[in-house]
Amino acid sequence: MGAGLRPSRWQQLGLELPLKPQFSRDDFLVSESNADALRLIEAWPHWPDQVLLLVGAPGSGKSHLAAIWAAEVGAEIMSGEALATADIAALSDRPALAIDAADRLGAAEAPLFHLLNLARQENMSVLLTARTHPDHWGLKTPDLLSRLRLAPSVTLGAPDDALLHSVLRKLFRDRQLLVDPAIIDLIALHIDRSLDVARAFVAHIDRIALARGSAVTRALVRELLPDVNDTTD
Incomplete structure (x- = not known):
């Protein structure tokens, strides 16, 4: 059937209809490359630590998994860079937080370190996504690097x-x-x-x-x- 045909009314349009990526659990397709990461996400709240790190190349599904987890546990999602201007004390009052692109912190190293310490004190869950492991983030805060090295991590394959x-x-x-x-x-x-x-x-x-x-x-x-x-x- 090779066609790729659509209803005729769509053929009359001169504009592309924008489609946002669908980040629900039903839209997540599982394979050997991501099954371990999904199992760990779904194991919450029985994580081995308050902090979990998802590592994978762009397009490997990290943000999708973070969105699945956030929807399940009622967590906010924010970027690593946004931590620089965030109220860390207020964030720590939440039961869970997802930080997407944590490897692009910019000026937010100190806020992230403070947040991770508060997470341990307040029994708060923090999910971090990154393209690489913390040793490759160029961190200038030794205590933050040490803390992230101790966090459980799972890598998504291509x-x-x-x-x-x-x-x-x-x-x-x-x-x-x-x-x-x-x-x-x-x-x-x-x-x-x-x-x-x-x-x-x-x-x-x-x-x-x-x-x-x-x-x-x-x-x-x-x-x-x-x-x-x-x-x-």
Whole structure:
């Protein structure tokens, strides 16, 4: 069936409908690359420590897992950099907090160290996401580095073949596109193993197909594959 056709009313639109990433538990696709991280997330509140660190490359699913956990436990999500201007004492009154991109703290090293100490005192759970382990963050606060080294961590691998194919199929379905499995195979073979890259490239394909009023075909995908490195800018 290779078509990639959508209802005719969508073919009349000249504008792409923006789709926000879906970060619910039902939208999280499990494979060997992320199963350990999901099990640890779902083990809360029986974590081995108040602090848990999720490590993985961009597009590995860290933010999705943080969103699943935050929704389950009622935690706020904030960026590492935002800690620099946050009221740390007020944050420590919460039962849980997720800090996304904790490896990009900027001026927030001292606030994070203070928060982690308060978390231990107040029995508060803190989930941190980062691209690398703390030794590679360039931290200038030895006590903070020591504290983070002691925190349990789990690493998400790059998406394996099964996960990448499943994600691509879902991304096209979310855009109301029925795509030949051979096209999924073609894309998976040529793009980086990153969920962010997959998401951006499917959006790029959809945008071009919509502008041309065409189906998603192998020819179109082959034409656009040279653009794949530009779609996540």
